Amino acid sequence: MTQDSPCYRVAFHRRLLAPQYWPAWLAVGFLSLLAWLPPRGRQGLAAGLLMLCRPLCRKPMRIARANLAACYPQLSREEREAMLNRLLHCFLSTALGMGELAVRSREYLSERIQIQGLGHLQRAQDSGKPIIFLVPHMFALEHAGVGLTMMGLPMVGFVKHHRNPVFNWFACRQRIRFGGELFHRDMGIATVIRALKQGNSLFYLPDQDHGPRQSEFAPFFGAQKATLPVISRIARCSGAVILPLSSGYVGDRVQIRIDPALSVESLDRYDEARALNQQMERLISRHPDQYMWFLKLLKTRPEGEARLY
Incomplete structure (x- = not known):
């Protein structure tokens, strides 16, 4: 980010080659090599690493286990553990495949990423309005952003600064390799609205827990979830169309x-939160074991309910 532009840019610099960053470069090189391994090969490698990684993932596994118990009370403990195993396998496969977004060709990625429902996208574009894609935190989310960018859709993304500058450079490079801009996620709603008014499109992920201050509790699978109902204000102020995406x-x-397209502009705060959670449930249910259940989705609890984590 510079004084002249609010965009978040990470340029390569020679100081990134300092010895303290060599382990990070080894990891980047390893991911770049794995990018040339077929997806099923990476899935097989992830399966082999599954038992090795489980002891290293105790905290995220504990969080995911609590989320699954709260959201899927109708499932047996054995069914939830099986789902947790599939979740960890998908997480590892995704991590091993992140290099392909940084090094593989446009032709390869266009073949790998298939987009359905382009008619809905075309109608939104024909209206001349910017687009807010309503999306949950799925493991394939980065591929979705790259796929839309390769189609020529002007996209902006919001990132969190990585403490390791090599990983920060690598992650940002792969996200804007085919176009688009990045902003730091702390830039606020005004930056989001400004980017949309300039004709950009973006992903809006309403499933994180932002605390009780401005959230509304609404059903989310088998639990009550604190949800921030602000997408209606963003859409109203920017004139954007909301398209759910999985x-x-x-x-x-x-x-x-x-x-x-989804319309929530006329809803009150609770009904908007409920509508957002219903959309999240529907989109997540297409690939339930590929959702980031590792997030503290239910950190904020209704009054009188015990903490989950």
Whole structure:
């Protein structure tokens, strides 16, 4: 980010080659090599690493286990543990495959990423309005952003600064390799609205827990979740169209599915929160074991309910 532009840019610099960053470069090189391994090969490697990584992932596994118990009370403990195993396998496969977004060709990625529902996207574009894609935290989310950018859609993304500058450079490079701009996620709603008014499109992820201050509790699967109902204000101020979008791995492909436009502008705060959670449930249910259940989604609890984490 510079004084002249609010965009978040990370340029390569020679200081990134200092010895303290060599382990990070080894990791980047390893991911770049794995990018040339077929997806099923990475899935097999992830399966082999599963038992080794479980002891290293105790905290995220504990969080995911609590989330699954709260959201899927109808499932048995054995069913939830099986889902947790699939979740960890998908997480590892995704991590091993992140290099492909940074080094593989446009032709390869266009073949790997398949987008359905382009008619809904075309209608939104024909209206001349910017687009807010309503999306949950799925493991294939980065592929969705790259896929839309490769189509020529002007996209902006919001990032969190990584403490390791090599990983920070690598992550930002892969996200804007085919176009688009990045902003730091602390830039605020005004920056989001300004970017949309300039004709950009963006992903809006309403499923994180932002605390009780301005949130509304609404049903989310089998639990009550604190949800921030602000997308209606963003859409109203920017004139944007809201398109729900899901992303998931299906065999050797990444399947992106765009749904018809959603209207929440006329809803009150609770009904908007409920509508957002209903959309999240629907989109997550297409690939339930590819959702980031490791997040503290239910950190804020209704009065009188015990903490989950």
